[in-house]
Amino acid sequence: MSQNPYLSGNFAPVEKEITATDLSVTGSIPRELSGRLLRIGPNPVAADPDNHHWFLGNGMVHGLRLRDGRAEWYRNRFVRDDEVTEHMGWPPVAGPKREDQLGAGVANTNVIGHAGKTYAIVEAGSMPVELDYELETVARSDFEGTLPGGFTAHPKRDPDTGEIHAAVYSPAWEHIQYVVLGVDGRIRKHVDVPVSGRPMVHDCSITKNYFILLDLPVVLDGAVLEEGFRLPYRWHPEYGARVGLLPRDGDASDVIWSEVDPCYVFHPMNSYEDSDGRVVLDVIRHPKMFASDHRGPGEGPPTFDRWIVDPKGGPVKEERIDDRGQEFPRHDERLVGKPYRYGYTTGLAEGFAFGGLFKYDLREGTADVHSEGSSRSFMEPVFVPRSDDAAEDDGYVMVYVHDASTNKADVVILHAQDFTAGPVATIHLPQRVPFGFHGNWVPDAS
Numbered sequence: 001m002s003q004n005p006y007l008s009g010n011f012a013p014v015e016k017e018i019t020a021t022d023l024s025v026t027g028s029i030p031r032e033l034s035g036r037l038l039r040i041g042p043n044p045v046a047a048d049p050d051n052h053h054w055f056l057g058n059g060m061v062h063g064l065r066l067r068d069g070r071a072e073w074y075r076n077r078f079v080r081d082d083e084v085t086e087h088m089g090w091p092p093v094a095g096p097k098r099e100d101q102l103g104a105g106v107a108n109t110n111v112i113g114h115a116g117k118t119y120a121i122v123e124a125g126s127m128p129v130e131l132d133y134e135l136e137t138v139a140r141s142d143f144e145g146t147l148p149g150g151f152t153a154h155p156k157r158d159p160d161t162g163e164i165h166a167a168v169y170s171p172a173w174e175h176i177q178y179v180v181l182g183v184d185g186r187i188r189k190h191v192d193v194p195v196s197g198r199p200m201v202h203d204c205s206i207t208k209n210y211f212i213l214l215d216l217p218v219v220l221d222g223a224v225l226e227e228g229f230r231l232p233y234r235w236h237p238e239y240g241a242r243v244g245l246l247p248r249d250g251d252a253s254d255v256i257w258s259e260v261d262p263c264y265v266f267h268p269m270n271s272y273e274d275s276d277g278r279v280v281l282d283v284i285r286h287p288k289m290f291a292s293d294h295r296g297p298g299e300g301p302p303t304f305d306r307w308i309v310d311p312k313g314g315p316v317k318e319e320r321i322d323d324r325g326q327e328f329p330r331h332d333e334r335l336v337g338k339p340y341r342y343g344y345t346t347g348l349a350e351g352f353a354f355g356g357l358f359k360y361d362l363r364e365g366t367a368d369v370h371s372e373g374s375s376r377s378f379m380e381p382v383f384v385p386r387s388d389d390a391a392e393d394d395g396y397v398m399v400y401v402h403d404a405s406t407n408k409a410d411v412v413i414l415h416a417q418d419f420t421a422g423p424v425a426t427i428h429l430p431q432r433v434p435f436g437f438h439g440n441w442v443p444d445a446s
């Protein structure tokens, strides 16, 4: 077995693309769920165990298609990049490329539906890759020539407009770029915000009036490559840490910066403005990142924290919501940028070991746990409302699960409002789905 933990167990890649139809189901799939539950992660074709970094493996997308209470298909497909096509002997992928991309055009971090298309997306310079409905690679995309740089793995869709807001960075830039992707699938605006180094910027957040930038001390450091590793970013606490509020209709000179204790945040859960105009930003906080482990996020489990950012100035006020290890925060995305009450996360133990799920009631200050025993590891929970006008939390939490006893995956559907009860449905997949990053429910109507 490889000594690299990100090539071992259920982090290891699967070799084949498969398609399976009419999957077996325990329980009943809610008939209102018509669409695809998509998920993506690294699935390297030629990793070197000595220096493989989890974040850099070639992308593979997994999809489960539901309709009329049936699980019609599961399929997994490589997101084709230059390394995958060469390794497999497949034809090259068309579409634009950038010189400053990290890696070989890999798109492995998130998969979204937007403007009637499906995209595999990633940060740090590589282009989005358009996929067809059945997850075959179509081409790299720069949104019809409108994307000024690379893109991000974490776009935020404003529920009032349908537009996507995102923070883009590049190893070649000393700025963070705010971009707005219109409902027509074209970038309509970008603002370059100067910063004092080249930070890794994994995610962002929005409120009614602000776009929120995270300028945190994981920064470009070429010496990491000289040490034999592949992801040239390292923990540099002396860089400092700050949160920026960019008025959504403002420019770079309008950003309000607030200092915060050095830490790293891959993922906010959500953010909003309170009745005093302060920004409430809920985050998964890592005390440090890429300080000692240069193969993955192996600096110990993070916590769930609430940050209060005052546009009038002063440092960020920090509160701990839960000190239990967790990641992959999600919520009801009809409330992106707005006051919200409920959130869902994946429990994490030492070694980035996936566990059960948490559900938070942030108004009551309570948390529920859904676990199905130590052999079943839950990945990122995705909330799907029962109908467009259902109340917050009135819907389903859908999640891919690895079962160590069978070494296969299931998709579990929970009633969000009855979180600790058994699943509404468990859909049994014919192979395992490696631990990866993110995914989304893409309803057929979108």
Ligand SMILES: [Fe+2]
Binding pocket: 109, 153, 154, 202, 266, 267, 437, 438
């Ligand atoms: Fe992420």
